[in-house]
Amino acid sequence: MSAPFYKFAAFGDEASLVIAFVIGIGFGFFLERSGFGSARKLTSQFYLDDLAVFKVMFTAIVTAMLGVFYLSWLGIMDLALVDLVTTNLWPQIVGGLVLGFGFVIGGYCPGTSLVAAVTGRIDGMVFVLGVLAGIFAFGEAFPLLKGFYESGDFGRLTLPQAFHLPYGLVVFLVVVMAVGGFMGAEWVERRFAPRAEGR
Amino acid sequence: MSTVPDAAAVARPEPGAPARAAAPYMNPYLGGVGLGLVLLAAYVAMGRGLGASGAVTSFVAWAVSLVAPGHASANSFFAEYLDGGLGHPLKTWLVFEVLGVLAGGFISGALANRLSRTVEKGPRISVAGRLGFAFAGGALMGIGAKLARGCTSGQALSGGAVLNAGSWAFMMMVFAGAYALAGLMRRQWR
Amino acid sequence: MARPHWTLNRALAAVAMLLGVVAIAGNPHRGSTVRLDTQELATIVSSEVDHVTVQELADWIIQGRTEYRLIDLRSEDEYAAYHIPFAENVPVARLPGYGLGRNEKIVLYSEGGIHSAQAWLLLRAQRYPGAYILFGGLEAWRDEVLYPVVPAAATPQETAAFERAAQVARFFGGGPRVAAGADSGARISLPVMPAAPGAGIAPPRAPAAGGPARPGAKQRRKEGC
Numbered sequence: 001m002s003a004p005f006y007k008f009a010a011f012g013d014e015a016s017l018v019i020a021f022v023i024g025i026g027f028g029f030f031l032e033r034s035g036f037g038s039a040r041k042l043t044s045q046f047y048l049d050d051l052a053v054f055k056v057m058f059t060a061i062v063t064a065m066l067g068v069f070y071l072s073w074l075g076i077m078d079l080a081l082v083d084l085v086t087t088n089l090w091p092q093i094v095g096g097l098v099l100g101f102g103f104v105i106g107g108y109c110p111g112t113s114l115v116a117a118v119t120g121r122i123d124g125m126v127f128v129l130g131v132l133a134g135i136f137a138f139g140e141a142f143p144l145l146k147g148f149y150e151s152g153d154f155g156r157l158t159l160p161q162a163f164h165l166p167y168g169l170v171v172f173l174v175v176v177m178a179v180g181g182f183m184g185a186e187w188v189e190r191r192f193a194p195r196a197e198g199r
Numbered sequence: 200m201s202t203v204p205d206a207a208a209v210a211r212p213e214p215g216a217p218a219r220a221a222a223p224y225m226n227p228y229l230g231g232v233g234l235g236l237v238l239l240a241a242y243v244a245m246g247r248g249l250g251a252s253g254a255v256t257s258f259v260a261w262a263v264s265l266v267a268p269g270h271a272s273a274n275s276f277f278a279e280y281l282d283g284g285l286g287h288p289l290k291t292w293l294v295f296e297v298l299g300v301l302a303g304g305f306i307s308g309a310l311a312n313r314l315s316r317t318v319e320k321g322p323r324i325s326v327a328g329r330l331g332f333a334f335a336g337g338a339l340m341g342i343g344a345k346l347a348r349g350c351t352s353g354q355a356l357s358g359g360a361v362l363n364a365g366s367w368a369f370m371m372m373v374f375a376g377a378y379a380l381a382g383l384m385r386r387q388w389r
Numbered sequence: 390m391a392r393p394h395w396t397l398n399r400a401l402a403a404v405a406m407l408l409g410v411v412a413i414a415g416n417p418h419r420g421s422t423v424r425l426d427t428q429e430l431a432t433i434v435s436s437e438v439d440h441v442t443v444q445e446l447a448d449w450i451i452q453g454r455t456e457y458r459l460i461d462l463r464s465e466d467e468y469a470a471y472h473i474p475f476a477e478n479v480p481v482a483r484l485p486g487y488g489l490g491r492n493e494k495i496v497l498y499s500e501g502g503i504h505s506a507q508a509w510l511l512l513r514a515q516r517y518p519g520a521y522i523l524f525g526g527l528e529a530w531r532d533e534v535l536y537p538v539v540p541a542a543a544t545p546q547e548t549a550a551f552e553r554a555a556q557v558a559r560f561f562g563g564g565p566r567v568a569a570g571a572d573s574g575a576r577i578s579l580p581v582m583p584a585a586p587g588a589g590i591a592p593p594r595a596p597a598a599g600g601p602a603r604p605g606a607k608q609r610r611k612e613g614c
Contacts, residue, residue: 004246009492009518019244020292024299025306026237027249027352032307034230039319039333041224043388046381052227057356059231059401060238064360066408067239072417079417080488083247085348085358085614087365092354095347096369098339100376103351104384106336107319110344111251111352113337114297115304120316123333130337131252135259137338138345142276149346157364168415170362175409179402182228228401253613280613291612345613353614 003077028115037115039107039123046104048192051185058178069171089152106130222311238360245292248357252344254297256280261288321388332387423514430513439509440524441496447534447557450474457494460484462504463527473498473530474561484508491517498523498530535563 002008006016034056035041044050071077103109108116108127116124138145160167224230241249260280264271271277281288308314320329344350347369349358355373358366433439449457450473461468461476468478479487481504489495495512497505497520505522512520525533532538537554540547555565 003243005243006245007490007492008516016245016292017290017295020295021299021302023237023241023244023249024296024301025303026240026299027234027296028300028303028305029307030225030230030233030237030303031300032304032311032313033225033233034227035224037304037308037313040321040388043381043384046377047385047389052224052230055227056231056234057351057359059228060235060356061359062405063232063235064238064242064356065362066405066412067235068242068361069412069415069417070408071243072419073412073415075419077243078419080419080486081246081490082242082361084361084363085354085365087363087368088348089365089368092347092365092369093372095343095345096372097376098343099347099350099369100343100373100378101380102336102339102341102343103373104336104377104380105387106333106340107388108333108336108340109251109351110255110340111249111300111350114251114300115308116319118301118305119308119314121319122316123318123320123329126330126333127337127340128255130334130339131255131341131344132259132337133334134338134341135252135256135345136263136341138342139259139263139274139276142274145346146275154364159362159364159367162364166413167362167417168412171412171415172409174362175405175412179405182398182402226397228398232401248614250612250614256613293612293614349614357614 002075003071004081007078007081027111028118031112031115032119036112037119037121037124039116039121042109042112043104043107048188049194051189054185055182058181062175062178065171065174069167073168084156084158087152087154087157088150089154091149091151094148102134221313221315234356235360238356241357242360247292248353248360249296250293250349250353250357251297251300252341252350252353254291254293255341256345257288257291257294264288321386323389324387329387332384425514430510433513439521441521442524443529443534446473446496446523446530447561451557451560457496458489459496460498460508462497462499462508467500473527481508484511485515489517492519494519494521496521496523498526501526501528531563534558535561536566539565539567 005011011019031037034052036053036056041050042053045053068077068079068082072079099109106113106127108124110128110131113124113127113131117128142149158167159165160170163170165173225233238249241247257280260271260277263274263277264281271281305314318326318329320326324332340350344353347354347365349355349366349369351370351373354363354366355370359370446459459473459476461472461478462481462484463478464480465478468476472478476498481499489512495517497508497512499505499508502522502525505526509520509522523530534554535558537551537558540551551565558564
């Protein structure tokens with residue numbers, strides 16, 4: 001049976017919800033393992049003495065990217081059936097900026113705030129309330145935002161397509177960028193390590 | 200060194216503090232591999248990535264529909280998440296995934312003695328101030344996530360792994376925005 | 390300062406670089422070669438379980454059913470001139486790469502039956518179990534749904550049955566026509582593509598208020614990410 005299994009009707013919607021729960025457990029587990037239930041650790045990324053956010057995120061991306069690539073190359077997975085959120089460039093750029101602001105102001109992102117809330121962080125719980133409020137406000141304002149929200153529609157666009165490069169080459173470049181970034185991150189952390197602290 | 204959490208280094212007199220010291224965090228590269236494998240499992244099983252903000256949106260849409268059903272279905276944004284007749288708005292893949300996130304986060308925290316009722320903040324800000332910023336940051340996050348059709352888990356992580364152009368652009372802007380405001384927010388964290 | 394995990398990190402980095410370098414030569418897109426089980430396909434063809442009649446399709450549209458996808462295999466110009474309501478335009482050449490799910494019900498139609506039958510084979514070869522052919526294609530749609538022929542010297546039952554067919558025809562923008570005679574040989578033109586089927590006309594069987602929902606919308610309620 002080929003992957004993605006759900007798209008080949010290997011199981012139905014009810015089973016997929018169980019799978020969602022199990023995968024979610026793994027997700028939350030590794031987020032907390034990496035310390036992402038702590039706003040102080042998360043925001044240390046932006047003060048350059050603890051770049052765990054960068055390391056975890058890009059290791060995860062590279063791992064999954066290599067997995068998807070090799071499974072597809074071996075013919076076990078059908079890349080055409082993998083969901084790709086359409087690229088709406090302008091709202092995604094602006095949304096990213098706003099999300100970045102929210103990240104350093106609030107100290108979490110939606111996924112990590114859930115982990116923080118469930119491990120007792122009150123600021124995490126308040127953050128989740130804030131996310132609810134923000135989404136509600138967005139929904140209410142949606143008629144005004146609809147035009148911008150749907151602008152810059154490039155459809156399903158991948159980096160290989162956008163830059164007219166072979167998929168495998170882009171995979172290689174991402175790996176190089178990530179490994180180079182990690183080496184740079186180690187250097188930056190040493191450079192900006194807080195002085196006079198017994199860590 | 201960043202492997203020992205701040206919790207062990209900074210004194211916290213709250214009654215919720217753990218009796219034993221919190222365990223050190225996992226090597227970030229290993230944590231990343233673990234996270235990446237979970238993400239890969241989602242792609243292999245379902246053909247989709249992870250997410251968080253979508254589940255929160257379903258919850259918001261459902262709550263609005265309880266309080267003001269006519270208004271909810273008239274609003275094209277909420278209505279999309281309700282689409283009556285296709286099942287309960289909370290019976291989505293993401294909602295169940297998020298329930299799993301809560302469970303998994305709790306399990307990991309419990310195993311590592313990192314469960315504690317506390318407020319994460321720097322020494323130079325009050326609890327009230329921190330909570331105010333937490334709410335404001337969350338609200339900005341909610342708006343940004345909906346504009347971009349996803350948050351860091353859904354867009355950056357999941358879209359990044361399948362080389363989605365919009366996701367990579369989004370990811371870079373997140374870092375840009377956060378670094379841009381980091382100086383202003385230093386008082387909150389350091 | 391001691392740096393834990395140094396050798397582990399280096400090992401991870403080395404593995405990643407190796408996999409990255411090997412990836413340069415790789416191609417993740419599935420080749421277009423398939424394997425066919427000719428006996429299995431011959432059995433399916435002779436059993437004719439893979440057909441959908443135009444009357445059934447008309448009923449599905451009127452009932453507002455959404456658990457199928459309707460694919461129009463003709464060119465973009467032909468599609469723009471007229472297409473069956475809620476059809477998606479996928480010219481035959483683009484079909485193999487088009488994102489169809491293997492757990493979906495896919496109804497294929499073309500002008501007659503040739504392209505739809507060939508496309509059916511293409512999908513079947515790629516292991517899409519839910520591919521169906523609209524029997525008779527657009528010609529049958531035109532002759533039996535849009536412009537059904539008034540039977541000459543009809544019995545009362547036939548007339549009553551035909552009345553429903555006439556209602557369906559008007560719903561889709563057509564109407565009943567008299568048999569043979571002046572029409573034979575002349576190509577019946579298709580109606581102008583209406584904005585929505587049955588606009589302003591009461592449908593034969595009342596669907597949900599507001600008209601049929603879009604096919605393909607089945608479990609595609611928005612989930613976000």
